Amino acid sequence: MTLTAETVLEITSEQAKYHLGDHKNLVGPSAIDIDQNGDIYIGGGKQILVFSNNGRHLRTMTFKGHFYSWIKDIALGLNSELFVLSGSKSIYVIDDSVDLIAF
């Protein structure tokens, strides 16, 4: 009972956005979670990136100043709240409905 994994899609410019290394402050290992819409949240360094499930980069959120340690893990709550585990024994809870300030 053996299945074979195979690469089924060619690389496209749209999928190139999945190359996370291009984003500043996002260093591995990275945290990941999926929300109810299928959007993919990637956390690393001091940033959280959001992709749609077809690979489109939706947004980037960056902690500034008050966040002194790197993101260890992220998790999405039932009400779209974003839980962020930091290296300083802390959990930050961010309400995703809050409008963040564009840099």
Next chain:
Amino acid sequence: MNKSQHLTSISTLLKFLKMDLINRVIDKEAELILPDQIKRYYFFKSGSFEKLWITAGNLCLVEPNSFQYYVLNESELIENTKNSRRRGGYPVFEATESTLFEGIPNKWSNNSFALFNFGRGIDFQPYFVAKSGEIAFNRTDAIMNKKAMQLDLKELLPTEIKMGFSDILAHNIISAGDNNKLYVFASREFKNVIERQVNGKLREIYSEKFICVFNNKGKYVGLIDSIPQDLVYETSIAGTENQYATSPQHQLHYLHTTGNTDNLSNCKSYVTRWH
């Protein structure tokens, strides 16, 4: 300040301005998370947590070094921190007996159980993977009495996979979510020494990567093999039927499994990788 010191100061200032400009350009599309946009913040008095996940309102915090983890629901977290000491205006959480669980069976001492990896498994709670290939975990029905169970891959794998098992290491575990499957990333390395007259001995190591799939009773149900080599070192995993993983190479991988999950021979599985 002499002329040389002036030039040094100006040079330092220019470097700072240049770096600031570069940072602004790179961060052009970023949104800032400011302190007042953080809804709540909890500081834990102790613990060295590495992993966090949430399922059905429960929050799990894993502390792999001590083989312990916390299971909290959000209201419990709020209640426990309401009257606690505060640091910098934020509540300080202290673990209680009811929220703390041991991650390994009592018969395994920390000395004999060399932790290799851990991950979120079936039934919400973490699975701890030993270098020996053994996996320790709690089942939902065992949480109340805090008794841990163990799963030994050596006993569960079919004969053809058991061969050379000493070289097999479980790298990570994927929660199966809705389909109640446990996915274990593993690698099996084949070592081959090739004699070359020009270069002398050249040692080449071949690796085979695969995913073992178990059901929620711990029964082996199938194998997905020929996984791209850089997928096996994934650092995080999420999703249920559609699995996503990030790799240290900053790539996002996508694994999709369809079909009757009780019988993998009827499934179509593939791995897609974006660069």
